[in-house]
Amino acid sequence: MIHTIQADFYRLFRSKGFWITEFILFVLMLMGATIGATGHLMSVNTTPETEFPTKGWDGIQALINASSNGSNLVFLCIILACLVLGVDLIGKLYKNSLTVGVSRTEFFLAKSFVLASIAFLQLILSLVIAFIPATILNGFGTMPDGFIGNLLITISLQFLCLLAWLSIVSFILYVSHSYLAVFIGYLVSSILLSMPMLIFPNIKILPYLSLQFAYDMTANSESIFYTFIVSLAVIVIFNMSGLTVFKKKSL
Incomplete structure (x- = not known):
């Protein structure tokens, strides 16, 4: 299992796709520091449009906005998930691991650990890349009350x-072994998860099915609780489903 994780990171860091993805992340965060907007790579926007900013972020604004910029991070992480998991599943390279004594559960857990590490890495990198140029260009900014805890x-x-x-993307990959299905599945999932709150606006938990969390939402303890519960439930359900599907796959 450890060797599988090491091999994944080695292959990822040597791939052009990884460095292209990191370059896109850098450009997006730099756009925020200079013009105050990053745009959306591929997402269903359920919030009303706001006035286009005319000023770049300062350091504090960069941390707040970068930590809330979930849609772009999701898209970039999906690309990296395809590089880590999709390559193995579509090319059936997982056979090499399974035939040398790695169980399917160990393979699944190894891939899940690598994907979780990638998500954490992308999130921290986005904060660092946003904060440094924003502070250099526009100053540190004013830290609001409770900033560190809320951040x-x-x-x-x-x-x-x-x-x-x-976990949703991984499940789609385990089922379909298709890159196209992943991106179509992401768009469809975004739409489906956003629809219930439009149909039943009075049910409090439904807006959190969009699986997005922003800094401003920390002011509401209910938002924190519901986001935690919904995201944890999705992680458990789709990871268990993905593992079940993978265990039933024939070599």
Whole structure:
């Protein structure tokens, strides 16, 4: 299992796709520091459009906005998930691991650990890449009350939301062995998870099915609780489903 994890990281860091993804992340965060907006790579936006910013972020704004910029991170993590998990499943390279004594459960757990590490790495990198140029260009900014605690809560829940999306994407990969199915599945899932709150607006938990968390939501303890419960439930359900599907796959 450890060798599988090491091999995945070695292959990932040597792939062009990884460095292209990191370059895109850098450009997006730099856009925030210079013009105050990053745009959306591939997402269903359920929030109303706001006025286009005319000023770049300062350091504190960069941390707040980068920690809340879930849609872009999800898309970039999906690309990396395809590089780590998709390559093995589509090319049936997992046979090499299974034939040398690695169980399917160990293989699944190894891949899940690598994907979780990638999600955490992308989240922290986005904060660092956003904060440094924003501070250099526009200053440190004013730290609001309770900033450190609220930022840590935002990062933690954003990380859980990323893991939830990756569990959905992993399940799609285990079922379909198709890159196209992954991106179509992500778009369809985004739409389906956003629809219940439009149909039943009075049910409090439904808006959190969108699996997004922003810094401003830390002001509401209910938002924190529901985001935690929903994301954890999605992680458990789709990981268990993905493992079940993988165990039944024939070599």
